[in-house]
Amino acid sequence: MRKNIVMMTILLFIISANTVSAHTGLTSATPADGEVVFGEIHEMTLDFNTKIEATSTVKVFNEANEEVTVSHTSVNDHIMTAGFLSPLDPSTYTVDWKIIGADGHPIQGTYSFVVNQDESKDPIASEEAQKTPVQPSEKQVEEKVEQPVEVQSKIASNDVLVIILVVLFTIAGGFFGWIIGRRQT
């Protein structure tokens, strides 16, 4: 009976583990990675998969690599919000985040998004702009498929591995001989 209970609990844990199954340090963000945003951005939200500590920080850089002043950041459980003094100018922004999970693990990462001019000004241009980020990502997908074929099983330093093998076999042989020899004397 007791065994059953133990088994059940273990099973339950394993099942619940699958539902928890976390995937990224950063789960989602607004604006999201690679997103092209139209209109005014006053605030940024980063959602992490783990509870984070209050000292987690985020830095935002524009195209010219100048740091954009973040007026305030707040952390609530696993969501970090950062506000800007003035709405972001059109540019490509890089976001560097640096968080501490509740387990004390520092994790950092980076992503970028684009702020475009207001949609109403030039709808055609913006539509094109909207398409542009899609294309490179498609290319990336293609590259990823091709590349493994090119570099298939390129195990480095085969020579070193062979030397290690020889050494290991020698050691094994040596010990085998020693054990047997020891018995005879």
Next chain:
Amino acid sequence: MIWIYISESLLYLCFSLLMGAFIIQFIPERLKPEIRISKRLLQLAILGVVFFSITPLIKVILFLYEDIGLLLTMQNVLTGFEVGKAWTVTIIVAVFFYLFVSLFSVLNSKVLSGISLAFTVVLLLALGWASHGASLTEWSGFVVHSLHFLAVTVWIGILLIVGWCSKNAENWLSYLRWFTPLAIACFLTIIGTGLFLMTLVIDVNEYSDAWMLPYGQALLVKHLTIIPVLFFACINGFWIKRKLKRNEPMNPIPWLKFESVLLFFTFVSTGVLGQQEPPHSIETTLAGSGPSANFEYFYSGVIEPSMSWQFGFNTVNILFFTVAMIFMGLIVFSFKKKAPAIVPFFMGIFSVLSLYFGFMSSMQS
């Protein structure tokens, strides 16, 4: 980073010593060899828990102080962070524990040993509180992590105390009669809880993909180091028992000592594991922090975040696995031929090395 790994390993060692020392007090005299534990050892282990559990805090402080200054960081970490709060609880409990152990002869009374055991468990829970599993889940991560660590320390603690503090091998058969089932129960608990903790961090299907990252490397090494431990455990638990039953002359203590040393290597790899960035997504982690240096050594091609590894056999890795099998065979063979326990100990280490190289050279994208 090395000092963090060493201190983590020693932390587990201190916990195991405390756990083993107090549990063994509840075993009747006729079911264990004569054991003498010095009080100094207990005091040192408690101090060790305090000092070695501070390293994750130091790590966080070093990571943060550039941004907001050292004093403020320390204050923030100690009062605001989960790891900080957990450590504050640890130090308060440890001070009382230390005084308790110093003032009373805790090893002579079952009641006092029981209280000491309770102290140890509270310290262990404080450690589980700040664990990675606990930060990811509501409560299950905390419970499972603590259970995992409890099973580890009970098994290894008794092993360490009996291996290093026993005066003779008296009552060995009656000792094995209760310890073997206990060790098996602990081991099964460790596997079950370990699997749970692993699924929190990585997808089991992506196990070999994770080898690209330091975390996956540490996990692989940790799992490999368990193999020679199991060989020693079987020899200690079953084979020596059979020999003793037949009244063959045999000193089991060195074998137990080397089993505990092998387990210490598992502690070290666990310590390394605990300090790596857990890869919730291999792709993102790879893009963010780069691949493991070991992995780069074995693989010279372009490392793409989206790569997936297939396990494949080739001449080199078949030879590595063969030599690993030979080394495992030598563990058994050297016991059979009554070689000193240090010989199979090294055979165990070499088998881990061979398996590691075998797995690393088996990767194909």
